[in-house]
Amino acid sequence: MDMGSVSSGNGIPPLSEFPKIFFGLIGGLVAVAAIANLITIILYRQRLSAARNGLPTPSKPKSFFFRAFATTTAIMREFTSASMDPIRIWRFNIALPTVGRVALLTAYMIVLVVLCFVGFSDTLAQASMEDIGYRTGFVCIAQIPLLFLLAGKRNIIGFLTGLSYERMNWMHRWAARCLALTTTIHFGYWLGDWWPYGAFVGRKLTTDPITYRGLVAWCFLMWMVISSVAPIRGWSYEFFVVQHLVSFALFIGFVYIHTPAEVHIYIWIPVGLYFFDRVVRAGYVLYTNISFFHPKQRREGTMKGLWACKAELTPLSHNTTKITLRNPPVSWQPGQHVFVSCHSVLPLQSHPFTISSIPQDGKMEFFVKAEKGATRRLFAHAEKKHNLPMTVDQSVELRTVAIEGPYGRIRPMRQFDSVILFAGSTGATFTMPLLRDIVAGWRNPTAQSSWLNPAGVVTRHVRFVWVVKSKGQLSWFASHLSQVISDAASLRSEGLAIDVEMSVYCTCDESFTEEHKMLLSAFESSSKEKGLVRGNVQEDVQPISTTSEKDVLKRGDEDGFSVQEKSSETSSMVAKPATKSCGPNGECCCQTVLDEDDPTASNAAPCCCGAQAVPEADGNAGKAAIRTSGMSDSTDSPSVVDKMILHPSIHVFAGRPTTRNIIRKSLEQARGESAVVVCGPEGLVDDVRNSVVRLSDERAVHKGTGAQGIYLHCECFKY
Known part of the structure; x- marks a missing residue:
């Protein structure tokens, strides 16, 4: 008799039905996410169409259905993005996951527990041990295809839900951990069934082929789970990938010879998914990299x-x-x-x-x-x-x-009324293209389009914030930043109602910020003589120092804010601190938080990060600096223009931004849904996420106050 036909009692389906129930529940969840993704695609096209037709608030929901969808989305965003403060254990901060991840994982584990034990009045009774052992085995085998659906770079779940593979990777890891838990329960109940017979347990493990094959498969699974934790995975990622693939092949092989033929379909499905993903990726790689296809x-x-x-x-x-x-x-x-x-x-x-x-x-x-x-x-x-x-x-x-x-997938920024972009260090490589794409849409709103990328731009306000450690990084995008300012000014002169505000926060190079202030003052003096006016970006300064900010800074140093030291060619740009510090005079400029509500405060916090100020080679930095567009026509001081790395409309400060105030100011002027995007160290990402959640709750977004929705997208320096 096939084990799949065995039932656990009245009203309880046979064992073969439990994998189907599992996939039915997972499929329902994916269907809900797919419908939500489809609605966002419809909204995207609807908004751009409204913008092309000249409607005043294209990103504001108007129909009852879309207002209800916006309210539901706002509530879900607040709930899923909320998180508790990190737990400090000795010298380490343990970051806690968001409520959304915890809720999804908890619901998944509840489903597994219910499937394993439903119908058993006494799960510890000796008479139930064997039945639960069989039941948990079928539940375990049902989970294997899901692991591979979540692991592939090109998979059906990501296509339907609009999620990229890297955003589902944590689900893959936790699904594997849940599989390890249920297989351990499966193994434990069989041991419990054999335990009263004493020495029979040892003989069963060593002489019974089905038993020791299952034990070997369990060992490979536990090894894959343990070796996938972040410290081991990050130690040598290349080694991790190779051993992970080998362990997976051995695990699948031993599971196949451990299980009855009636469940082998759940083995062939993941094998097929794996090779499908590999074949599609290999074909696309060949198409991309062989010139004869182009x-x-x-x-x-x-x-x-x-x-x-x-x-x-x-x-x-x-x-x-x-x-x-x-x-x-x-x-x-x-x-x-x-x-x-x-x-x-x-x-x-x-x-x-x-x-x-x-x-x-x-x-x-x-x-x-x-x-x-x-x-x-x-x-x-x-x-x-x-x-x-x-x-x-x-x-x-x-x-x-x-x-x-x-x-990688992110909702197109062109569909939002206001866009706030935060970048830390090399995180600008993510936010800069988003900024430039919006400006490109402004310049050419009727550009050639497709069904997936229709023409038009809804955005009318952009706030760009870049946190760097010293001026050496600014030359990477100096020309692009200047071009954005010039393009925005040109478009405003043509009557387009747009606004671009930019700020650069320099955490460990106060000499540069002081130099920039002097050059800016000279430029403004010359501009006033000619009747010219600078951009309207305004920043206020207020020092704030908290324990959490120190923790943010420490994580930032680990995640990409390290700096290469060089000798300076001009003594005016070098300052030797008396103590270890990140500022040039012994202060800790990277802990000074800049607030937009107080333009006079500039106190420095004591340094505890142990970093040192970075002198820049002035000659080469000058070569890398890009002469900003239009500045040579607005001043008679070419030497001032040549020395300025950034456009004068971009404000530069020594310290870190107060993200909550920056976001609030942009949200207060928004006429439709806004987008907040952050890419950088974990500390900056957590700060922005928490600010968005608190502001959404504070403003009662889409709850009758008129406050519009906030879309949040986070990218962190980890993989």
Whole structure:
């Protein structure tokens, strides 16, 4: 008799039905998420259509259905994004997950527990041990296909729900941990069934083929779960991937020979999903990287030879490598990333890098921070060919590379009334393309469109905040920032009602901020003589120091705010602190929080981060600085213009931003749904997320107050 036909009692379905029940529940959840995703796509197209027709508030819901959907969405966003403060244990801060993740995981575990034990009045009775052992086995086997649905880079769940693979990776890990828990319960109940017979347990484990095969499969599963925790996974990611694939193959093999034939369909499904994902990815990689699949570029002479992608590797300050692929073979959306392989430098390795350019540039650009391992070797190779410091536009040797992607999904920013972008250090590679894409839409609102990317722009207000450690990083996007300011000013002069506000917060280079103030003062004096007026960006300063801010700073140093020290060519730009500090005079400028409500406060907090101020090589920094568009026509002091790295409308401060006040000011003027996007260290991401949740609750978004919705997207420096 097949075990699947066995029932546990009256009203309880046979064992073979439990995997179907499990997939029915999971399918229902995916269906709800898919419907929500479909509604957001409809909203996107509806808003852009309204903007093209000149309606005043295209991103504000008007019908009863969309108002109800907006209210439901606002409540869900507040609930799912909320989180508690980190728990401090000794010298370590333990970050807690968001309420949304905890709720989803709790619901999933409740489903598994109910499926395992429903129908049993006494789960500890000896007579129930064998029945529960069989039941838990069927529940375990049902979970295996879900693991692979959540693991693939191109999978049906992500396609339906609008989630990219990296946003489902935590679900994959926790689903595996839940599988480990239920298999342990399965194993434990069989041990409990055999335990009264004493020595029979040992003989069963060593001589019964089904039993020891299951034990070996359990060991491989536990190993995969343990080796997937963050410290081990981050120790050597390449080794982790290889051993994970080998362990998976062995685990599947032993599960197959451990289970009866009637459930082998649940083994073949994940095997099929795995190979489907691999075949699709391999086919797309070949299409992307073989030049013969791109005849147009070959005819134009932009692509020669067999390989389609050639990259320039340029070393920059702050141990950063700039990778440039001209005439890329594929298009992409702002905020996406690709996996880059350069086998001549990093054999048999592929790493995800955010695309910092937009398709209109005609090139893919990546800014890769050298941390350790592969990124360090990549920077060392680029540095070998050049003498640091370098100018951003200097040509370099071409290297053959392969790309896979693009991957990553974010709701298009053009559909929101107001957009607030926060970036920490290299996080600007994520937010800068989003900003430039909006401006490109303003410049050409009737550009060629498609069903997925319709023409039009709803956005009328953009707030851009970039937190850097010193001025060396600013040259990466100085020309783009200046171009955005110039384009926005030009469009406003043509009657377009738009607003762009930018701020740069420099946490560990007070000499630069002081120099910028002096140059700005000289520029304003000259501008006033000619009757010119600067941009309207205003920032206020107030020092705030709390324990949580120190914790944020420490995490920021670990997650990408490290700086390469160089000797300065001018003594005016060098200040030697008497003690360890991040500021030039012994203070801790990176803990000073800047508030927009007090323009006079500028007290420095005592330093505890142990960092040191970073002197910049003035000569080369000057070369890297981009002369801002239109400034040479507005002043008779070309020396002032040449020395300014940033456009005068961009305010520069020494310290960290008060994210809550920045977000609040943008929300108060919004006429429709706003978007808040943050990319950077974990501390900055947590700060922005908590600010959005509190402001949404404080303003009673879509609860009768007139306050409009807030879409939040977070990207953190971890993988």
